[in-house]
Amino acid sequence: MIAAAAAPHIPAYQHLALPAPAWLLVTLSTITFWIHLIFVSAVVGISCILLLRCLLLRNRSEIDRQINSRALRSLPLCISLAINFGVAPLLFTQCLYGPWFYTASIFIAPFWLAVLALLLIGFISTYLARLKQSLIGFICTLLMPLAFIAILYIMTNNSVLTIQPEHWIEFHRHTSALHVPDPIVGPRLLHNLAIIITLGGLAWAWLSRSKPAPDSQLTQTNINRHATRIGLQYFFLGLPLQIAFTIWYLQTLPKPLQSQLLHTSNSISIIWYASLFLIGLALLTGIVAAFKAAGRFSLAITTILTALSLAGNLIVRQHIRTYYLSRDIAGNLDIYNPNSTTGWQVQNHNSAIIAFAILAVICLITIIVMLKLVRSRPAQS
Amino acid sequence: MDYPIWYLPYFGGAMVIASIAIVHVFIAHFAVGAGLFNAIAETHALRHNDTAIQKFLRDNSKLIILLPLIGGVVTGVGIWFSISIVSPETTSILIHLFLWAWALEWLLFTVEIISGYLYYYTWKTISPRAHCFIGWVYAVSAFLSLVVINGILTFMITPGHIFDSSTTPFTFSFWPGLFNPAYWPSLILRTISALTLGALFALVLINASRKYTPAERDRLTQLAGKALLPLVLAIPAAVWYFFRCPPLSLSYLTGGSVVMGLLFAFALVGFTLIAFYSYTFIIVRKHSVTLGTALLLLILAFIATGASEFVREGMRKPYLIWNHVYSNGILKSQAPAIRDTLTAQQPIRREATIAQLRDLPYTGPVPNDTVLRFHPWAINPIDVNIPIVTDPQAIALELGLTVAQLPLDRQGAHLAEFTISEAEFYTQDPLIFANLLRQHRTGQAIRGQWIYNAQCLRCHDFDGYNAIKPLVRNWTPTMLARSLEHLESFRGFMPPFFGSPNDRDDLAYFMHTLDGQCSRCHETLDDQANRVNLLPITAKDNWEPLP
Numbered sequence: 049m050i051a052a053a054a055a056p057h058i059p060a061y062q063h064l065a066l067p068a069p070a071w072l073l074v075t076l077s078t079i080t081f082w083i084h085l086i087f088v089s090a091v092v093g094i095s096c097i098l099l100l101r102c103l104l105l106r107n108r109s110e111i112d113r114q115i116n117s118r119a120l121r122s123l124p125l126c127i128s129l130a131i132n133f134g135v136a137p138l139l140f141t142q143c144l145y146g147p148w149f150y151t152a153s154i155f156i157a158p159f160w161l162a163v164l165a166l167l168l169i170g171f172i173s174t175y176l177a178r179l180k181q182s183l184i185g186f187i188c189t190l191l192m193p194l195a196f197i198a199i200l201y202i203m204t205n206n207s208v209l210t211i212q213p214e215h216w217i218e219f220h221r222h223t224s225a226l227h228v229p230d231p232i233v234g235p236r237l238l239h240n241l242a243i244i245i246t247l248g249g250l251a252w253a254w255l256s257r258s259k260p261a262p263d264s265q266l267t268q269t270n271i272n273r274h275a276t277r278i279g280l281q282y283f284f285l286g287l288p289l290q291i292a293f294t295i296w297y298l299q300t301l302p303k304p305l306q307s308q309l310l311h312t313s314n315s316i317s318i319i320w321y322a323s324l325f326l327i328g329l330a331l332l333t334g335i336v337a338a339f340k341a342a343g344r345f346s347l348a349i350t351t352i353l354t355a356l357s358l359a360g361n362l363i364v365r366q367h368i369r370t371y372y373l374s375r376d377i378a379g380n381l382d383i384y385n386p387n388s389t390t391g392w393q394v395q396n397h398n399s400a401i402i403a404f405a406i407l408a409v410i411c412l413i414t415i416i417v418m419l420k421l422v423r424s425r426p427a428q429s
Numbered sequence: 430m431d432y433p434i435w436y437l438p439y440f441g442g443a444m445v446i447a448s449i450a451i452v453h454v455f456i457a458h459f460a461v462g463a464g465l466f467n468a469i470a471e472t473h474a475l476r477h478n479d480t481a482i483q484k485f486l487r488d489n490s491k492l493i494i495l496l497p498l499i500g501g502v503v504t505g506v507g508i509w510f511s512i513s514i515v516s517p518e519t520t521s522i523l524i525h526l527f528l529w530a531w532a533l534e535w536l537l538f539t540v541e542i543i544s545g546y547l548y549y550y551t552w553k554t555i556s557p558r559a560h561c562f563i564g565w566v567y568a569v570s571a572f573l574s575l576v577v578i579n580g581i582l583t584f585m586i587t588p589g590h591i592f593d594s595s596t597t598p599f600t601f602s603f604w605p606g607l608f609n610p611a612y613w614p615s616l617i618l619r620t621i622s623a624l625t626l627g628a629l630f631a632l633v634l635i636n637a638s639r640k641y642t643p644a645e646r647d648r649l650t651q652l653a654g655k656a657l658l659p660l661v662l663a664i665p666a667a668v669w670y671f672f673r674c675p676p677l678s679l680s681y682l683t684g685g686s687v688v689m690g691l692l693f694a695f696a697l698v699g700f701t702l703i704a705f706y707s708y709t710f711i712i713v714r715k716h717s718v719t720l721g722t723a724l725l726l727l728i729l730a731f732i733a734t735g736a737s738e739f740v741r742e743g744m745r746k747p748y749l750i751w752n753h754v755y756s757n758g759i760l761k762s763q764a765p766a767i768r769d770t771l772t773a774q775q776p777i778r779r780e781a782t783i784a785q786l787r788d789l790p791y792t793g794p795v796p797n798d799t800v801l802r803f804h805p806w807a808i809n810p811i812d813v814n815i816p817i818v819t820d821p822q823a824i825a826l827e828l829g830l831t832v833a834q835l836p837l838d839r840q841g842a843h844l845a846e847f848t849i850s851e852a853e854f855y856t857q858d859p860l861i862f863a864n865l866l867r868q869h870r871t872g873q874a875i876r877g878q879w880i881y882n883a884q885c886l887r888c889h890d891f892d893g894y895n896a897i898k899p900l901v902r903n904w905t906p907t908m909l910a911r912s913l914e915h916l917e918s919f920r921g922f923m924p925p926f927f928g929s930p931n932d933r934d935d936l937a938y939f940m941h942t943l944d945g946q947c948s949r950c951h952e953t954l955d956d957q958a959n960r961v962n963l964l965p966i967t968a969k970d971n972w973e974p975l976p
């Protein structure tokens with residue numbers, strides 16, 4: 049389906065038509081991937097914060113115990129949703145970039161499969177970490193962030209290997225390698241981690257707000273303030289790191305790509321700058337939120353700005369992939385250019401796309417109805 | 430054939446998929462069945478104000494709803510990850526054809542996750558009716574995800590006439606593809622199996638707890654017994670299903686494969702026994718059930734489900750998509766092209782490229798873009814140090830040298846280096862290089878292994894499960910080559926061999942070397958010294974040339 053000119057002997061079974069225009073697949077992939085990363089941030093961020101708090105806080109007050117336990121209890125749902133929202137971009141990525149994506153994951157197959165074991169370890173740990181003051185509880189508190197960060201490391205290498213076939217040959221030599229020997233890997237990894245800490249801090253601020261226990265002296269305002277302050281500490285830690293690593297990451301990118309992002313006034317550089325601007329703005333609103341820690345408004349604005357900045361980041365990430373795969377060595381892929389010499393074709397499954405849109409609306413309404421039921425109906429028995 | 434091959438040593442690649450998939454099938458069927466059973470039971474409890482049933486559902490919703498949900502999420506991803514590294518070509522085809530079906534399924538699964546968690550967490554915080562509604566949302570979304578995924582699974586055995594993989598691009602029609610000939614009977618079978626697992630699990634839980642009075646236990650048992658009733662439809666649905674399947678695929682069950690026949694019989698008997706028990710003893714005679722019986726029935730149902738899944742998968746051989754894609758990822762419509770043109774040489778060319786590149790000193794990313802131009806995404810790791818001629822004596826003998834004359838670091842390395850000059854070795858077109866390899870036995874074996882990797886390794890590792898070594902023990906190259914000629918009729922569940930007579934020759938030679946008993950027929954230097962009359966290892970055409 050791709051690069052027929054560069055590689056005339058591509059077998060016929062690659063002649064598969066895309067079931068939707070590439071722009072639609074890219075858009076859906078970016079949106080769902082965005083939500084994936086938001087939940088991933090909640091999972092990795094909260095589990096890291098929990099570990100740090102477990103190590104640093106010797107005498108935990110009642111309020112600390114309450115918000116820790118609330119944050120821990122939010123993890124299983126966040127993990128389920130992080131995984132679920134990983135499946136959607138997985139679908140679209142396979143469809144658009146299958147040949148590169150499959151090959152990369154085959155090269156790192158043992159690690160790729162290890163993601164499953166790590167997920168299980170992480171998942172189970174979120175339950176066992178509830179066993180307070182026990183060795184198992186502590187080990188699981190330790191295992192949770194380690195398992196998730198290991199997944200993050202594997203995912204980042206896979207993403208890099210997917211767009212850099214020049215390294216494939218190296219993976220033939222070391223069949224059980226994972227780390228891609230390229231200068232972009234380090235900064236990309238740290239950049240991902242910093243984003244996750246920034247967003248994870250915000251996730252903590254929201255998700256660790258527990259209701260005060262009936263017999264407790266604590267008020268909801270106290271708890272909210274405490275939860276927000278802790279979350280924002282990590283937000284303020286992650287944010288400068290994110291900016292620093294972004295700049296480093298940028299410097300490791302190929303020169304033409306750098307100049308596209310920095311020096312020309314094209315749509316992608318506008319998004320790039322807008323994303324930086326948004327994160328700067330989030331810094332300011334974050335400071336306001338720290339002062340008004342019990343409230344929701346400025347925290348909500350900070351969260352929205354940070355999430356929007358992430359969305360900008362992801363559009364730039366997509367552009368980076370497009371650039372890398374358009375190189376000769378990657379087969380000159382151009383997914384937006386169907387029916388060109390590349391042999392790339394599109395045959396829309398229109399009725400299925402419409403069914404998807406309708407079902408998406410139905411599902412959204414169902415979810416809203418359920419959430420409303422949960423919020424409004426009083427307990428009866 | 431286009432992608433690098435990955436397999437787990439001793440276990441194979443297909444077994445990795447199978448082990449994850451079977452766990453997933455158990456969990457997913459159970460999740461669907463448990464969801465339906467739960468919703469029905471909660472509605473029943475609401476209508477009849479039966480607090481015991483409500484209490485039972487509440488006490489166990491972690492086991493009934495939450496655990497299968499979590500297990501389903503992880504193993505579901507596991508299937509994605511494993512199929513894409515073991516069978517990327519087929520995964521890619523299915524993704525392109527059914528992208529929107531999976532997207533629909535994904536939407537449903539999102540609702541399933543959210544409703545599952547809400548269901549679990551809101552027992553005490555919302556009204557019973559609202560809670561029951563959420564239970565139904567969970568049940569319906571779980572069931573509908575089965576409705577979608579069932580279409581993709583049955584497409585693989587009965588793709589129907591709307592699919593043509595010989596055109597560019599493939600001809601396909603989405604809805605008839607999803608609702609293909611085997612769709613409905615399979616949906617009925619899966620729903621029955623899901624309900625059975627859900628109800629039997631409930632039966633186990635009811636009897637495992639001492640919290641309920643015998644009367645309460647009996648009420649719950651009756652309810653579970655009713656959910657087992659659809660089992661009476663299992664046999665007619667199975668007959669309908671088989672009626673829809675390609676006749677050749679049925680031949681495995683009617684004697685073509687003993688294992689499959691037995692498993693099929695087991696599944697049938699298992700489900701029938703459960704149906705018989707629940708109808709006669711639970712529903713008609715209203716007997717109570719002990720924990721032991723409930724457990725036994727559940728295990729029986731799990732094994733029967735596993736057996737029927739194994740049969741369903743096995744019936745597809747030698748295809749992954751019936752009549753279109755073989756188990757090794759080669760398209761049936763490609764066959765003539767592969768036989769006649771350079772296409773067959775593709776894995777060979779790829780491997781030759783790698784074989785050449787492996788010896789280049791590594792200095793960071795490969796500098797020359799042309800190196801990978803042949804097929805950037807389709808290179809395969811290959812160990813050119815094939816053990817067969819690691820014996821320096823044999824190499825020396827073949828080259829007419831003494832062992833001492835062999836360069837030390839080259840002992841046991843690929844023989845091509847001894848015949849092709851360094852310059853030639855590095856500059857040749859990989860295909861020319863690959864063909865030069867044919868001039869020597871070792872080179873032939875190297876080519877043979879490349880072909881083996883491309884066409885056979887997906888199903889046969891060298892050692893371990895379904896391994897090739899024991900299968901070809903004591904076979905002569907001639908026997909091997911003959912069987913390769915008509916592999917598909919030699920064993921019905923294998924794809925035909927694709928390649929030129931030369932390729933077949935090389936593959937046969939490579940397989941022959943796997944025997945590891947060369948000295949039984951071939952002379953060694955010692956034999957030579959003692960004048961033992963064995964086949965000389967140097968004689969190239971000591972076995973019948975192929976027609």
Ligand code: HEM
Nearest residue numbers: 088130131134135137138141196199200203204207240506
């Ligand atoms: C909780 C564990 C997980 C973590 C921490 C995680 C983290 C990440 C990160 C950081 C990236 C971006 C890598 C980069 O581009 O540098 C990523 C990409 C991705 N992840 Fe996850 N992930 C997790 C689980 C999953 C799961 C279970 C799936 C599959 C179901 C998944 C599917 C994906 C996909 C498909 C991409 C690439 C998307 C694209 O290229 O468009 N992730 N993940």
